[in-house]
Structures are given as C-alpha cells and as structure tokens.
Amino acid sequence: MSKYWSETVKGITPYVPGEQPGAKKVIKLNTNENPYPPSEQVLDAMKAAVTGRLKLYPDPECVGLRKAAADYYGLPIENIFAGNGSDEILAFCFKAFFNPGETILFPDITYSFYEVYARLFNISYQKIPLDEQFDIPFEPFFGQNGGILLANPNAPTGKFTSVDSIRQILVHNPDKVVIIDEAYIDFGGESCVPSIPDHPNLLVVHTFSKSRSLAGLRVGLAMGQSELIEGLNRVKNSINSYTLDAVAQVGGEQSLRDIETFELNVRQIIKTREYTVKALKNLQFEVIDSRANFIFVTHPVIPAVELFDALRQQDIIVRYFAKPRIDNYLRISIGTDEEMEALCRALEGILREK
Amino acid sequence: MSKYWSETVKGITPYVPGEQPGAKKVIKLNTNENPYPPSEQVLDAMKAAVTGRLKLYPDPECVGLRKAAADYYGLPIENIFAGNGSDEILAFCFKAFFNPGETILFPDITYSFYEVYARLFNISYQKIPLDEQFDIPFEPFFGQNGGILLANPNAPTGKFTSVDSIRQILVHNPDKVVIIDEAYIDFGGESCVPSIPDHPNLLVVHTFSKSRSLAGLRVGLAMGQSELIEGLNRVKNSINSYTLDAVAQVGGEQSLRDIETFELNVRQIIKTREYTVKALKNLQFEVIDSRANFIFVTHPVIPAVELFDALRQQDIIVRYFAKPRIDNYLRISIGTDEEMEALCRALEGILREK
Numbered sequence: 277m278s279k280y281w282s283e284t285v286k287g288i289t290p291y292v293p294g295e296q297p298g299a300k301k302v303i304k305l306n307t308n309e310n311p312y313p314p315s316e317q318v319l320d321a322m323k324a325a326v327t328g329r330l331k332l333y334p335d336p337e338c339v340g341l342r343k344a345a346a347d348y349y350g351l352p353i354e355n356i357f358a359g360n361g362s363d364e365i366l367a368f369c370f371k372a373f374f375n376p377g378e379t380i381l382f383p384d385i386t387y388s389f390y391e392v393y394a395r396l397f398n399i400s401y402q403k404i405p406l407d408e409q410f411d412i413p414f415e416p417f418f419g420q421n422g423g424i425l426l427a428n429p430n431a432p433t434g435k436f437t438s439v440d441s442i443r444q445i446l447v448h449n450p451d452k453v454v455i456i457d458e459a460y461i462d463f464g465g466e467s468c469v470p471s472i473p474d475h476p477n478l479l480v481v482h483t484f485s486k487s488r489s490l491a492g493l494r495v496g497l498a499m500g501q502s503e504l505i506e507g508l509n510r511v512k513n514s515i516n517s518y519t520l521d522a523v524a525q526v527g528g529e530q531s532l533r534d535i536e537t538f539e540l541n542v543r544q545i546i547k548t549r550e551y552t553v554k555a556l557k558n559l560q561f562e563v564i565d566s567r568a569n570f571i572f573v574t575h576p577v578i579p580a581v582e583l584f585d586a587l588r589q590q591d592i593i594v595r596y597f598a599k600p601r602i603d604n605y606l607r608i609s610i611g612t613d614e615e616m617e618a619l620c621r622a623l624e625g626i627l628r629e630k
Numbered sequence: 631m632s633k634y635w636s637e638t639v640k641g642i643t644p645y646v647p648g649e650q651p652g653a654k655k656v657i658k659l660n661t662n663e664n665p666y667p668p669s670e671q672v673l674d675a676m677k678a679a680v681t682g683r684l685k686l687y688p689d690p691e692c693v694g695l696r697k698a699a700a701d702y703y704g705l706p707i708e709n710i711f712a713g714n715g716s717d718e719i720l721a722f723c724f725k726a727f728f729n730p731g732e733t734i735l736f737p738d739i740t741y742s743f744y745e746v747y748a749r750l751f752n753i754s755y756q757k758i759p760l761d762e763q764f765d766i767p768f769e770p771f772f773g774q775n776g777g778i779l780l781a782n783p784n785a786p787t788g789k790f791t792s793v794d795s796i797r798q799i800l801v802h803n804p805d806k807v808v809i810i811d812e813a814y815i816d817f818g819g820e821s822c823v824p825s826i827p828d829h830p831n832l833l834v835v836h837t838f839s840k841s842r843s844l845a846g847l848r849v850g851l852a853m854g855q856s857e858l859i860e861g862l863n864r865v866k867n868s869i870n871s872y873t874l875d876a877v878a879q880v881g882g883e884q885s886l887r888d889i890e891t892f893e894l895n896v897r898q899i900i901k902t903r904e905y906t907v908k909a910l911k912n913l914q915f916e917v918i919d920s921r922a923n924f925i926f927v928t929h930p931v932i933p934a935v936e937l938f939d940a941l942r943q944q945d946i947i948v949r950y951f952a953k954p955r956i957d958n959y960l961r962i963s964i965g966t967d968e969e970m971e972a973l974c975r976a977l978e979g980i981l982r983e984k
Contacts, residue, residue, distance in 0.1 A: 280806075280807050282726055285727075285861050290863070290867030292867075296686070296687055304686075310685050312685065313683075313684070314682065319682075319684075326677045329667075329846060330667070330668055330847050330881075331663055331664050331666065331667050331843040331844070333647070333661055333845040333846060334848070335650060361870060363869070364869060371638060375636050375638075392868045452634075453634050491686055494875040507632060507639050509644070510644050513644030513645055513746075515717070516715060516717045518717075518845075521878050523676070523877050
C-alpha cells in the first residue's frame with residue numbers, strides 16, 4: 277500500500293489472469309485459448325501491414341475491421357465498436373452505461389472480472405445466485421436495477437442461456453443497458469446479435485481471443501444500436517484515441533473475412549469437446565453441459581484442488597477457482613485431440629493411484 | 631444524448647485527435663508523427679512475431695519490452711510500466727494517483743487530453759496560466775494540490791522546462807504524484823528519468839509514437855519508483871490484463887535495442903527543425919523556441935486560421951487550435967527536409983498574395 281495511490285486503487289483487487297507459462301513445454305488448458313493457429317491468410321495480411329507506414333497513427337475508427345464485422349454480422353457499421361479485446365470493451369461499458377448508486381446485476385458465478393470493473397469504477401452491484409444446476413434464474417433480473425451483465429455461455433460453467441430468456445430480460449429493463457458477453461458464443465450457442473435491431477438496450481460483446489485464435493492480438497467487438505456505440509466511443513476517446521494498432525486492425529479484419537478456417541476450427545473444437553466429455557464421464561466426472569471451448573467438471577471422490585496439483589506435476593495446466601460454490605470444480609480448456617487424450621490419460625492415472 | 635449513457639458520459643467532451651487523411655496524398659504535419667519509418671531491424675522482428683503463437687495470450691507483464699527499456703534507461707525493470715501508448719498510460723494515472731475532491735494542477739496551455747481525463751474520472755483540476763512567454767511559472771505548483779501533470783517539452787508550444795525547475799516542484803509536493811509527460815523529450819530536452827531514484831513522487835511518461843516512429847503500433851512507457859508502477863499495474867489489471875499485443879511488444883523492444891537508427895532520425899529531425907525555424911523567421915513568423923518535433927508559430931499579419939485554410943487547399947495539413955491565447959498560432963510537425971521546404975514555399979506564396 278502506497279501513500280501515492282488513489283483511494284480507489286487502495287481498495288481494489290485486480291483481476292488475475294490464468295498463468296502464461298512462457299517457453300516451458302506444457303499442455304496449456306487454463307486460459308481458453310484456441311489450440312489452432314490463425315490462418316495463413318490472417319498472418320500474411322498482418323505481415324504485409326508491418327511496413328514503414330507504422331510511423332503514422334492507425335485509423336482511430338478502425339473502419340476496415342468494423343466494415344468486415346458489419347459484413348459478417350449483417351449489421352450497419354455504426355452498430356459496431358472495435359476495441360483492444362473484450363476485457364477493455366467491458367471496462368468501457370462500466371464507464372459508459374452504469375452510474376454509481378444504481379445497483380447493477382450479474383450472476384454470483386460468472387467471469388470474475390465483472391466485479392473488478394465494478395470496484396474500479398465504484399459501481400454498486402448485486403450478485404444474483406445461479407440455481408443449483410448453475411442456470412441463470414430470470415425473475416431476479418426483472419426488478420429495478422442499474423444495468424445487467426451476463427456472460428453467455430456463462431464462464432466458468434460453460435452453460436448456455438437461450439436467446440428467448442435474454443429477450444425477456446431485455447423487455448423487462450427497457451431503460452437500462454443489458455450487456456451480453458458472448459466471448460464463447462461461437463462454440464455452439466445462439467448469438468443475441470440478430471436481436472439488436474429489436475432492442476435498443478442490448479449490447480453484445482465478442483472477442484477474437486477464443487474462436488478466432490487471436491488472443492495474442494487483442495481484438496474485440498461490441499455490437500448494439502448506434503447510440504450505445506456512440507457512448508462507448510465517447511469513453512474510448514476520453515482514454516485513448518487509438519486502442520488498436522495498425523497490425524491488429526488488419527489481423528482482425530482478415531479473420532472476419534476467412535470464414536472457412538474459422539468454421540473448421542470451431543467445428544473441430546466442438547467435436548473434441550464432446551469426445552472429452554464422454555471420456556471424463558467414463559472416469560466418473562460430473563461434467564456441466566458446455567457450449568464453450570472449455571468444460572467445468574467435478575469428481576465425486578477426489579477434490580478438484582488435488583486433481584489440479586496432480587495435473588500440474590505432469591505439466592498439464594488447467595484452471596481452479598478457490599471460490600464459494602465452485603471450489604470443487606476444474607475448468608478445462610478444449611485443446612487438440614492429442615492434448616485432451618493426454619489429459620484423460622493423466623486423470624485416469626491420478627484416479628487409479630488414489 | 632442517449633438515456634442509456636451514464637451521467638459521466640453525458641457530461642464529457644472526448645478528445646479529438648488530429649485528422650488522419652487516409653490514402654489521400656498530402657503533406658501531413660498535423661499529428662507530430664516521425665517522418666522516418668521504423669528501421670528494418672524493428673520491422674523484421676515484428677514480422678517474425680506474426681506466427682501461429684498469436685493464438686496464445688501475450689505476456690501480460692511485457693517482460694521483453696520492459697527489460698529493453700530497463701537496459702536503455704538504466705533503471706530496474708520494476709521501475710517500468712508498459713502500456714498501449716502514453717495516452718492510455720496517462721488515463722491510468724488519473725485513476726491510480728488522483729482522488730476526486732483533491733484538485734490537481736496543470737498549465738492552461740498544454741496537451742488538451744489532460745482535461746478530458748480529469749472530466750472522465752471526475753477529478754477536479756485547476757489550470758495554471760503560463761506566463762506571457764509560454765513558460766511555466768513554478769510557485770503556483772508549490773501550494774497544496776492533489777497532484778501535478780506537466781508536459782515537457784510542453785505541447786503545443788514545444789517549450790522546455792529545466793530539470794532543476796521540475797525538481798523544485800517535486801520537493802515541494804512530497805506527498806503527491808508529479809507526472810512529467812515527456813512525449814517529445816528526445817528532440818533536444820533533458821529527461822527527468824535520471825531523477826527517479828531521488829524522487830518517489832516522480833512518474834515520467836514516454837511514447838514510441840514520436841521519436842521512435844511507431845505511432846501505428848501503440849506503445850508507451852511509464853517510469854518511476856516501484857510503488858508508482860504497482861499503482862499503475864493495479865489499474866491496468868482492473869481494466870485489461872493485456873493492453874499490448876504480442877507483435878507490438880516485440881516492435882517496442884527492438885526499437886529500444888536499435889539505438890543507432892533512433893539517434894540518427896532524431897538528429898535529422900532536430901536539424902530540419904532548425905532549418906525550418908530560420909526559414910519561417912525569414913518570412914516574419916514568430917517561432918516559439920522548440921525542443922520538440924514540432925514548432926508553434928504565429929504571423930504578425932495573417933491570422934493563423936487563414937494560413938491553416940490556405941495550406942490545406944494545397945494539401946498541407948498542420949494543426950490549429952481554436953482556443954484562448956493560442957488561436958493565432960499554428961502547430962507544425964517537423965517532416966522531412968523536402969516536406970518542410972514545400973511548406974515554406976507554400977507559406978511564402980500565401981504571404982505574397984496577401
């Protein structure tokens with residue numbers, strides 16, 4: 277604690293991302309990255325953008341990237357905001373749409389960054405408990421509130437909430453912004469993006485770090501009606517006019533244009549997920565129904581933290597959250613078939629020794 | 631104005647960066663970019679970083695880049711923070727070090743983004759008037775305040791404040807953070823970085839967008855004692871764990887390693903600046919003494935806004951600020967010799983026709 281820190285900074289607990297092991301050779305199933313690289317089309321376009329032109333500022337409006345997103349999602353470009361990953365966009369949302377003193381709502385079990393944003397920006401919040409099956413109960417979101425934030429599929433559970441249910445929340449909160457964080461939507465969920473024209477209070481946030489294999493590039497999108505996008509732009513342009521560098525803008529744009537590789541990788545990950553779910557169920561794991569590129573599992577006999585440590589000793593890194601209700605679960609990212617087979621063999625061995 | 635915007639966002643006026651004319655062929659002297667491209671060493675390293683590894687998150691600690699900065703500046707790595715350009719770093723500073731209700735101080739004529747940050751983060755501020763020569767008066771910064779923010783050299787004047795003077799401000803404010811924005815320091819000023827070990831309240835902010843020819847890449851640094859750096863990290867990690875993508879980290883690192891190209895370009899820009907100053911003085915311009923890669927000029931006969939418009943018609947873009955005290959000045963970035971010769975010829979022609 278330093279006397280130079282602001283009162284806010286003294287009081288916050290920053291988010292801790294999953295470990296990045298660096299050069300060490302491990303099976304890395306802890307941060308929900310895509311096991312497949314971005315396509316040559318994307319990489320070639322980026323390399324071609326590494327030129328002397330980098331002496332100039334990048335396009336602050338990210339027109340090329342936003343135009344590609346507009347084409348891909350069938351929205352006007354005015355409905356699209358581009359940012360430095362979905363985390364930054366979500367932070368901007370807290371500043372753009374929520375007011376201190378008006379309590380916002382999000383589930384008790386969800387992406388733990390939401391609470392960090394709320395504390396940083398001094399937004400009061402209430403956590404709505406998920407039901408016993410980790411499903412989102414709707415009625416608690418119908419009452420008075422200062423805004424709503426839902427991950428769909430939810431993290432770290434992977435559970436999907438139907439668009440019909442979300443539409444109900446939207447119509448019950450016509451004066452408040454409802455943010456749907458669809459970081460994992462491409463792995464089998466149904467997106468709320470087509471609902472944007474019907475709901476001026478709906479903002480959908482996407483990331484290129486999961487389904488698009490570009491975690492290293494820092495690209496995310498927010499989509500909503502233009503007055504919401506303008507609100508985000510006002511915040512962005514009060515912090516940093518250029519959050520996306522010239523190379524990242526080109527990489528993001530090409531990723532949206534290369535639909536074939538994207539769909540191929542997503543299909544493969546879903547296939548690998550279904551195989552892994554079966555294999556873990558055979559090992560007596562309980563597996564929460566996932567529409568994400570990770571699974572959330574618990575074992576009836578061996579505590580999750582023991583499994584976490586035992587896997588780690590075999591250089592397999594998964595994610596464990598020492599938090600109420602989920603401290604006996606592991607979140608396991610879906611890697612390649614080979615990686616998931618290695619995981620299953622390792623777990624089988626660990627269970628056998630117990 | 632939207633009912634969905636937060637009260638803060640309704641009240642702010644975002645920063646407006648200098649125009650980026652896109653593909654149109656112009657002489658662009660409006661955003662203080664470097665006229666020389668980054669070196670092949672920098673570009674090659676970046677291209678080599680465009681690989682399948684982009685599927686993984688980048689290093690959230692930016693160790694390679696910060697190590698290179700530590701070597702270059704002779705500081706321990708714990709004294710260095712890396713961010714997405716100096717604008718983002720300055721925004722984080724407002725959240726990390728300033729409290730609402732404690733009035734911070736900055737000059738009346740300075741980088742206009744400071745006021746934007748203050749409004750976004752609800753930090754009260756007082757503008758200290760520069761003297762008639764656009765110099766910073768020191769005594770007003772000695773009183774009680776919530777923190778201090780100075781650009782050195784100042785923008786848009788280009789005027790340099792001595793390190794001795796800044797040290798006086800530092801010793802008079804031992805409990806408050808004094809931020810020195812050295813975006814333009816490499817063009818002939820003396821940096822406060824060597825004063826960091828003596829002053830725990832000193833934070834120095836640098837950008838790679840000017841002297842390092844990497845505006846398109848979005849890299850900046852903050853340097854100070856480790857508790858200030860930790861304060862910045864707490865804010866960063868409450869907004870976005872990874873503000874610098876993997877390619878930008880490598881480009882920034884190589885830029886710090888390629889000292890030869892950096893020094894060559896900086897020397898050339900200073901030489902061109904001195905040539906331009908002489909040429910404009912021959913055209914009766916008054917030129918403020920600049921240690922930056924831009925000059926701030928006024929003409930005794932023709933109003934600045936007329937010159938701005940006339941230059942624009944000849945596809946030469948400079949910067950004009952319609953603000954009190956400086957609305958008869960133009961800020962002109964230093965380009966190549968050829969660009970500055972074209973500027974001088976154009977101005978000569980415009981003055982002749984009047």
